[in-house]
Amino acid sequence: MQGDVKRLSLILLFAPFALWIVLLIILPHLGMVYLSLREKVAPRVYEFGFGNYIDFIQEPIYWNTLLRTGSMSILVTVLALLIGFPIAYYIAKIAGRRSRGALFLLCLIPLWVSDLIRAFGWILLLRETGVISTSLQKVGLISEPVEFLYNDATVIVGLVYTVILFMIVPLVSTLDGMDDAMVEAGYNLGGSGPTVLRRIIIPYAMPGIVAGCIVVFMLTAGSYLTPILLGGKNSSWFTEQIYDQFITRFNWESGAAFGFLLLAFTSLVVWAGLRLTGQNLANTVAKN
Secondary structure (H helix, E strand, O other), X not given: OHHHHHHHHHHHHHHHHHXXXXXXHHHHHHHHHHHHOEEEEEOOEEEEOOHHHHHHHHOHHHHHHHHHHHHHXXXXXHHHHXXXXXXXXXXXXXXXXXXXXXXXXXXXXXHHOOHHHHHHHHHHHHOOOOHHHHHHHHOOOOOOOOOOOOOHHHHHHHHHHHHHHHXXXXXXXXXXXXXXXXXXXXXXXXXXXHHHHHHHHHHHHHHHHHHHHHHHHHHHHOOOHHHHHHHHHHOOOHHHHHHHHHHHOOOHHHHHHHHHHHHHHHHHHHHHHHHHHXXXXXXXXXXX
8 A cells, every 4th residue: 555655656746747758848859750751742742751851961051050050059168168167166165155145146147037138238238339339439449339249259258158057057066065175185195286176176077067068068059049149140050040941931841850950960969078078968967
């Protein structure tokens, strides 16, 4: 009787999660698979095949955009790690208990507003008549307005600002469990700061680094608003190609195929990253 009660409790506990997985992830993906394998041969006439994927391979602009999106997403991930790691280490190991909450609150501020509002905030700062250009003119550093928008650097800055919290949180979670005696022992044995960082701190924080990099990379590669608004017509982001197929061309079959190609590509990059770092997804998620 007691075993039946425990089993029922376990089923009721996991039922909402299972329904969420099935209804919002598995079924929509199965529907997208079905759409991606439909080839339009005549008005309202379809056949099953891989024509949508072949069209992607045969059009250089599509896979060049995918590769460009992947490379810039990797760059954003690296920058987020370089900026976020010192912040996470300070919060976890240096800051006092009272100040940790305030520092976390500062990191959470960007999430209080939507991606759209954050992007327009950057536009107000960086446009030709924006705050930065106007201020530089007033102090005499430039003689005429300068347009800081609509280039790759602006897109990268906006994306790093958007995703850096998702790098900091897993790093803080991992570094918080590191015993300070490990660092002290490293210095007592004659290790310098860079040596202690390379031999002790980074290996210990590796699960958090990998977890943060995976989340940041996937969010960046799947971003749409920030690259479009900050990059303008000069932006070449693969999510824009997917949007164009779905909304502009009403070609849901190609849009579904492009979506799965993006998922496959990002999954391949994550797998390669796990192989290079010697980590595995199960241990990384479990430790964080």
